Amino acid sequence: MxxxxxxxxxxxxxxxxxxxxxxxxxxxxxKYCQINGFKVGKIMFEDHxxxxxxxxxxxxxxxxxxxxxxxxxxxxxxxxxxxxSRNTGDAYQMINWLRRMEVEPQAIEQPLDTxxxxxxxxxxxxxxxxxxxxxxxxxxxxxGIRRAKxxxxxxxxxxxxxxxxxxxSRKYIDLKEPDASxxxxxxxxxxxxxxxxNELWRMAQEKGLKISRSxxxxxxxxxxxxxxxxxxxxxxxxxxxxxGQHQPIISEHIFWQVQDRLKGWGRKTCTKRVxxxxxxxxxxxxxxxxxxxxxxxxxxxxxxxxxYYHCAAPCRARFKADNANQLFLxxxxxxxxxxxxxxxxxKVLKNLYNSQTDHIKIDRRNLLxxxxxxxxxxxxxxxxxxxxxxxxxxxxEIKTESxxxxxxxxxxxxxxxxxxxxxxxxxxxxxxxxxxxLDELYENEDIEVKRKIIGSIYPENLVISETGCRTARLNxxxxxxxxxxxxxxxxxxxxxxxxxxxxxxxxxxxxxPGTHGxxxxxxxx
Numbered sequence: 001m002x003x004x005x006x007x008x009x010x011x012x013x014x015x016x017x018x019x020x021x022x023x024x025x026x027x028x029x030x031k032y033c034q035i036n037g038f039k040v041g042k043i044m045f046e047d048h049x050x051x052x053x054x055x056x057x058x059x060x061x062x063x064x065x066x067x068x069x070x071x072x073x074x075x076x077x078x079x080x081x082x083x084x085s086r087n088t089g090d091a092y093q094m095i096n097w098l099r100r101m102e103v104e105p106q107a108i109e110q111p112l113d114t115x116x117x118x119x120x121x122x123x124x125x126x127x128x129x130x131x132x133x134x135x136x137x138x139x140x141x142x143x144g145i146r147r148a149k150x151x152x153x154x155x156x157x158x159x160x161x162x163x164x165x166x167x168x169s170r171k172y173i174d175l176k177e178p179d180a181s182x183x184x185x186x187x188x189x190x191x192x193x194x195x196x197x198n199e200l201w202r203m204a205q206e207k208g209l210k211i212s213r214s215x216x217x218x219x220x221x222x223x224x225x226x227x228x229x230x231x232x233x234x235x236x237x238x239x240x241x242x243x244g245q246h247q248p249i250i251s252e253h254i255f256w257q258v259q260d261r262l263k264g265w266g267r268k269t270c271t272k273r274v275x276x277x278x279x280x281x282x283x284x285x286x287x288x289x290x291x292x293x294x295x296x297x298x299x300x301x302x303x304x305x306x307x308y309y310h311c312a313a314p315c316r317a318r319f320k321a322d323n324a325n326q327l328f329l330x331x332x333x334x335x336x337x338x339x340x341x342x343x344x345x346x347k348v349l350k351n352l353y354n355s356q357t358d359h360i361k362i363d364r365r366n367l368l369x370x371x372x373x374x375x376x377x378x379x380x381x382x383x384x385x386x387x388x389x390x391x392x393x394x395x396x397e398i399k400t401e402s403x404x405x406x407x408x409x410x411x412x413x414x415x416x417x418x419x420x421x422x423x424x425x426x427x428x429x430x431x432x433x434x435x436x437x438l439d440e441l442y443e444n445e446d447i448e449v450k451r452k453i454i455g456s457i458y459p460e461n462l463v464i465s466e467t468g469c470r471t472a473r474l475n476x477x478x479x480x481x482x483x484x485x486x487x488x489x490x491x492x493x494x495x496x497x498x499x500x501x502x503x504x505x506x507x508x509x510x511x512x513p514g515t516h517g518x519x520x521x522x523x524x525x
Contacts, residue, residue, distance in 0.1 A: 004038040004075040005061070005103075006030070009046040009083045025079050032077065032108045041073040050086040051134065053094055065101045073103060081107045081123075082130035091127045149231045152245040159224055160211050161249055173246045180249050182209045183225065187250045190220065190258045197262070220262065226255035240411075277447040278307045278321055281328060284454050285319075285464045287311040293461065296321060309464065324464055328454075331469050332439040342436055349428050367413045371406055378402040 008025045022045055033040050042064070048055040065072055076098065078084050084105060085091035098105050106112075110126050112119045145155045154173045158164045161183040162173040185207075186200050195203070201216040211219065223230060223241055227248030233239040279296035287294055290311060298305040307321035337345070381398040384390045390398075434441055442453050462469045 001037060001039050002075060003041045003073040004033055004077050005042040005044065005073045006033075006040060007044050007046070007058070007061075007076055007078045007083070009048065009050060009055075009078070011047065011049050025083070028079060029077055029108060038075065038077075050082065050084070050130070052087060053085065053090055065098075065103060070102050072101075076103055076105050078105075078107055080109050081126040083107070085127065086130040086134045088124070088127045088131050146231065146234065149229050150242050152229050152242045154224065154229060154244065154246055159222060160209065160215070160219055161225065162246065175247055175249070178207075179209055182207045183219070184249050186220065187225070187254055187258050190261055191254060193261060220258060223255060225249045226252040228252075238411075240407075278325075279309070280447055280450040281309060281321075281324060281454065281462075281464075284451075284458065284461050285309055285324070285469075286461045287315060287317045288463055288465050289317045290315045294319075294464065319464055324469075327464070327467075328462075328469055329439055329442065332442055332457075335438055336436060342432060346428055346432050349432075350425060353424055353428070364413065367409050371409050371413075374402045374406050374409075 006026065006029045008022050008029070010022055010025070026043065026045075030040060032038075042061070044057050044061055046055055046057040048057070053059075061076075081091075084107065085094065095105055107126070110122075112123050112126075114120060114123065148155050153171075154162075158173040158176070161176060161180040163176040165172055165174045182204055186204055186209075189195055189200055189203075190197070197217065197220065198213070201211075201213050204211070204216070219225075224244065224246070225248060227244045227246065228241040229244045231237075231240050231242050281294075282296035283293060285294040286292070292311055292315065294309045294311055294317070296307065296309045298307050300306075309319045309321055309324050311317040378399060381390065381395050381402075385392070385395040438453065438457070442450055445453070457475050459475065
């Protein structure tokens with residue numbers, strides 16, 4: 001009498017969708033053995049996918065056959081070949097291995113005598129059919145997930161700060177507190193640049209955010225937190241971001257600031273420490289005797305503290321802080337250009353800005369017009385489809401072509417950047433006004449802003465003396481306005497009040513008359 005081992009496999013989704021039952025399979029297999037006079041050996045129940053043979057119960061069975069080769073069962077029975085495997089290549093290898101172990105696999109509802117050559121064609125069909133079904137199901141799921149991402153829906157387990165929710169058939173992610181607030185705080189701290197990322201990870205854990213370090217580093221680079229969903233590249237489609245349907249935790253502007261900070265771009269330089277607001281020039285002054293940077297400190301006297309800028313030993317250079325601060329303020333007061341020159345400077349800046357942004361405005365306007373035309377074309381095609389003037393295939397081709405063109409133009413529009421500032425004139429006026437009133441701005445601000453003003457005006461440190469301050473180089477804008485005031489003061493022959501319109505070509509140099517072939521081109525830039 002032959003002995004048959006019974007293999008009963010069902011996956012969770014099959015049991016829910018198709019009504020497969022382990023008890024039903026067991027009953028049919030035992031009845032088959034009873035009819036055919038087989039003795040039932042091992043009965044194996046498996047709850048695992050058949051895509052591979054890396055299944056716990058099946059692997060234990062293979063170990064049993066290795067240890068009892070030729071002494072175990074003669075058959076291993078299952079109801080159908082898809083209970084055995086859903087991978088054609090692996091199935092053929094396993095069948096050959098079982099036969100070497102002197103065990104014959106057989107499906108009771110799809111019996112085959114493999115000694116007949118033609119039956120091998122039926123075996124190929126039985127094995128390939130479930131694999132094709134699996135591949136088709138997987139492809140449908142893949143395209144479904146991709147379509148959901150294009151529509152801005154998050155698929156899968158919610159990222160930190162969010163929680164999966166479902167209302168009827170609608171699945172979405174919602175904010176999870178206090179995690180969402182902690183993550184918002186993390187992004188803000190990165191923008192401020194006060195802590196390194198690993199420190200923020202530990203601080204976030206102390207606040208209650210349960211997350212590993214590697215996942216934390218992934219989190220701060222994930223655009224889902226600014227309301228975007230990544231659509232990966234596929235075939236000829238490039239990777240892109242879709243507008244998410246979930247609520248963002250941070251703004252897109254903050255997200256890009258964080259990315260720049262993580263890459264090391266726009267990182268704030270450490271400002272020199274200031275011990276007192278009466279020493280704003282500390283670290284910016286150079287000793288006139290030895291060339292070292294002057295420090296500053298307070299000296300206690302009978303009636304209070306007195307502040308000095310001084311050099312380190314053995315140099316004994318020393319300046320009263322109040323006197324030095326006043327000398328610097330006097331230098332700022334000299335930087336007031338005449339009103340007429342200020343207007344010229346504004347016009348030059350505005351003309352330069354317009355010349356550099358006009359083409360962006362034109363390109364943006366042209367792209368927006370083309371996008372609107374393609375959208376109108378798609379709307380008209382939809383109306384024709386409803387009226388029955390075109391069939392579904394024609395509409396599908398028009399829709400595919402229009403969507404492709406719209407996506408391409410939107411990418412080009414995004415590459416152009418944001419639209420130029422409409423109130424740029426106001427911004428320029430405000431900036432030039434600040435430049436023209438540096439002394440007032442300097443006097444009215446706190447110590448931190450004062451030091452920013454000093455560093456922006458003087459790219460190089462100042463040399464202090466009893467009579468004043470001097471430096472090797474000024475900020476270009478300040479230098480230009482100072483040049484207009486100081487060096488052009490004596491020029492009275494103005495033929496045109498709007499001299500930015502005058503020709504910039506001058507008489508060629510050389511012996512009178514001008515040497516042929518030489519020309520000089522002057523620029524207000």
